[in-house]
Amino acid sequence: MPETILVNVSPLETRVALLESGLVQEVYFEHEGGHGIVGNIYLGKITRILPGIQAAFVDIGLDRNGILALPPATVPDADGSNTPSTKPALFQGQKILVQVTHEPREDKGPRLGRQLTLSSRYLVLTPGADYVGVSQQIRSRAERERLQQLLAQADKPGCGVIVRTAAEGVDEQAIAADLQYLQSQWQNLQVRAKGQQKPVLLYTEPPLFYRLLRDRASSALERVVIDDADGFNAAQAFCQRFLPAVCSQLELHKETTPLFEAHGVDAAIEQALGPRVELGSGAYLVIEQTEAMTTIDINSGSFVGGKSQEDTALQTNLEAVPVLARQLRLRNLGGIIVVDFIDLQQLEHRRQLELALAQALHADPAVRKIASLSALGLVEIGRKRIGQNLQQALCEKCPSCDGRGVLKSAQTVCYEILRALSGRALSGRASGGDARDLLVLAAPAVVDRLRDDAAVHIAQLQSRLGGSITVQVDGSRSPEDFDIIRVQAS
Numbered sequence: 001m002p003e004t005i006l007v008n009v010s011p012l013e014t015r016v017a018l019l020e021s022g023l024v025q026e027v028y029f030e031h032e033g034g035h036g037i038v039g040n041i042y043l044g045k046i047t048r049i050l051p052g053i054q055a056a057f058v059d060i061g062l063d064r065n066g067i068l069a070l071p072p073a074t075v076p077d078a079d080g081s082n083t084p085s086t087k088p089a090l091f092q093g094q095k096i097l098v099q100v101t102h103e104p105r106e107d108k109g110p111r112l113g114r115q116l117t118l119s120s121r122y123l124v125l126t127p128g129a130d131y132v133g134v135s136q137q138i139r140s141r142a143e144r145e146r147l148q149q150l151l152a153q154a155d156k157p158g159c160g161v162i163v164r165t166a167a168e169g170v171d172e173q174a175i176a177a178d179l180q181y182l183q184s185q186w187q188n189l190q191v192r193a194k195g196q197q198k199p200v201l202l203y204t205e206p207p208l209f210y211r212l213l214r215d216r217a218s219s220a221l222e223r224v225v226i227d228d229a230d231g232f233n234a235a236q237a238f239c240q241r242f243l244p245a246v247c248s249q250l251e252l253h254k255e256t257t258p259l260f261e262a263h264g265v266d267a268a269i270e271q272a273l274g275p276r277v278e279l280g281s282g283a284y285l286v287i288e289q290t291e292a293m294t295t296i297d298i299n300s301g302s303f304v305g306g307k308s309q310e311d312t313a314l315q316t317n318l319e320a321v322p323v324l325a326r327q328l329r330l331r332n333l334g335g336i337i338v339v340d341f342i343d344l345q346q347l348e349h350r351r352q353l354e355l356a357l358a359q360a361l362h363a364d365p366a367v368r369k370i371a372s373l374s375a376l377g378l379v380e381i382g383r384k385r386i387g388q389n390l391q392q393a394l395c396e397k398c399p400s401c402d403g404r405g406v407l408k409s410a411q412t413v414c415y416e417i418l419r420a421l422s423g424r425a426l427s428g429r430a431s432g433g434d435a436r437d438l439l440v441l442a443a444p445a446v447v448d449r450l451r452d453d454a455a456v457h458i459a460q461l462q463s464r465l466g467g468s469i470t471v472q473v474d475g476s477r478s479p480e481d482f483d484i485i486r487v488q489a490s
Contacts, residue, residue, distance in 0.1 A: 001363070003220045007209055007235075008260050009228035016212055017265045020363075024268040025329050029393050030208040036387050037100045039205035041116055042066075043193045046094045056090060057109075058098055061199035064109035068098060097193065097202070103387050118182050118203070121214055121242060122167035122175055123151075125182040129160030137165040147175075154179055159186065166218060210238055217246050227253040272330050272390055277323060281305065283316045287327060289391060293336040296324060300342060313342040314349045318356055325360035332393075334366070334385030341377045354379075400478035408480045410445040417442065417450065417482055418457055424484060425465040436467030441474040442482040 004019040011032070018026040030036075042060035046068075049056045054072060057065040070090065090096065102111035118125040132151040134144045147163045150172060154161075156179065167175060189202045205211055213224070213235070224246065226232040232252045239246045253259045260266045271277065277285040282302035288295050298320045306312030324339065344350050350373050357379065361367045369382035387393075397403035408416075417440060424438060440450070450458065450471050462469050474483075 001220060002222045003216065003218075004223045004225065004263075005212060005216065005221065006259055006263055006265060007224070007226040007228075007231060008258075008265075009226065009231040014208060014231075015260065015265075016209055017260065017263070018212070018216065019263065022263075023326065024263070024265050025326060026332070027265065027269060027330060027390065028208055028212065036103055037062075037110060037204075038103055038387060039100065039117075039119075040201060041097060041099045041189060041203035042199060042201055043196050044096055044098045044112070044199050046090055046092055046096065049090060049092055058096070058112055059199050060098065060100075060110075060112070061201065062104075062110070064104060066098065066100065066110045066112040067108065068112040068114070095196075102385055117162075118185050119164075119205075119214070120178045120182050121217070122164055122170055122178045123182060124162040124164060125156075125179075125186060126160040126162065127158065127186055131160045133160070133162040135163060135165040135167075138163070138168045140168075143168055150175060151179075156183065159183070209235065213239070213243060213246065217243050221246065221249060223251055224249050225251045225253050225259060227259040268330060269390070269394075272327065273394065277327060279303075279316075279319050279323060281316065281319055283319060285320055285324060285327070287331070287333075289333070289389070293338060294333045296327075296337065296339045298324075298339070298341050310345055310349065313344055314352070317341045317344070317353050321353070321356045321360045325357075325364065328361075328381075328383060329364055329366075330390065332386060332389045334383050334389065337381040337383055339379045339381065341373070341379065343377045344373075400480060407478075410443075410449045410479065411453075413442065413446045413480055413482060414449040414454060417446070417484070418454060418461075420484055421458070421461050421469060422464075424486070425461050436465050437487045438465065438467065438469045439485045439487050440469065440471045440482065441477065441485065442471070443477045443479045444473050444475065445479060446482060447471050447473045 001020045004022075006017040006019065008015040008017075013032065014030045016028045016030075017024055044058040044060040044066065047057045047059050047065055049070075054070045056068045056070055058068050060066050096114065097116060098112040098114060099116050100110045101113045104110045115129070116127050118127075132148055134147050138144055138147070147167060151161045151163060154176065161179065163175075185203070192200075192202050206214070209231075224235070226235055229252060232250065235250055236247060239250065255262060258266075275286050275288055277287065279285070279301075282300075284299050284301045286297040286299065288297075298317060300312060300316045303316055304312060306315050320341075327333075328337065341353065344353060354373050358370060361370060361381070364383070366384040366386055367381060368384055369380075371380040373379050398405075401407050421438065421440070440447075442450070458469050458471070477483075
């Protein structure tokens, strides 16, 4: 499938989009002054060990401690077998090398791992391991054996190696140079770690665009279009050094129409920030994200074109599958995804849907597991979390609804104000005093409701209060926010 990488450079942000056959599949963002910390390697210090959840908190020099999962240790039983033990292998105050595996989330620090990896174009170095692995995407048995033998014979003390897909067909000299580069990085990292008394960053991944070029450069990559002259020159220099085959594919965007607008990326991003995705037939998807999982509901909408109800359901489900697969990548959804397909009664149709879904998700490297279609038409998909999803990267919680996605109606807020006024009236009568006049400040729609529907009730409350109740619009307030102020009678 032909691929295109688009790079939009602005003063404060770099955006990179991956297109396959002209359709936007993935979008990445990097702000000025830094990028995500996944892949960074730190010298950290264990601050606390919690055997009950097999985890340790590690200070890596950031605002929040990282979380390191601890595999159960084992102790020999009397019969010689091994039994899990809750005794931690690490201790509080210990200095350790850790690598960030997941970005920090709203209420959690970054997740860490002790199996370090250093990546290059063709290889992944795994310090402390002792194996040679070959990417499963390399199908040729002869090529897999060639690469396995080549790396098995290489001098790599104390390190394992994983051969990446891009190494297929690459000569021995290029792979040896890649290995030497990674070993040099590992040695420099170890030297920097020696003598450090405080947590410190030892290694960081290259900037976003270079990482994407490194990881996506293949025979499928046809074009790399950049809309900034300085960025284009920097990309040329990078490719000449590390990816000479990609140099001929670099292009400088010179058109007057902005790059992302010309290729429909801005429109795709805007659609992906909303919950509803329209299908050509009139059917649609509704995608809702929660902290624990994402739900996707398939609806037939206005589509009634099938020969029967079963045929309409099958056509709608099959039309939704490729759109669903694309939205997972475009929105960068991770964790558990539950898809509610329209019910299918025939076993053959259910099998057809499962096969179509597996084929559509095959090209997504983040998908880890696809469960079978349940009796209720549900499919669970496990997808690896990779950085922030699109919504997290571009949006923040609504200050009015605090992230709920809905607001109380003007009628509901009106009732709350009336209850609060009733309480004030009672407390005012009990306490006595002159300050019995009340001023109600609320959003325009709420004030309209109070004046139109609650005038009689407010008059009754004024009588009980022994003072006046004035309702006033405060345009700066959110629809749910109101205030009742006790004022001195004039």
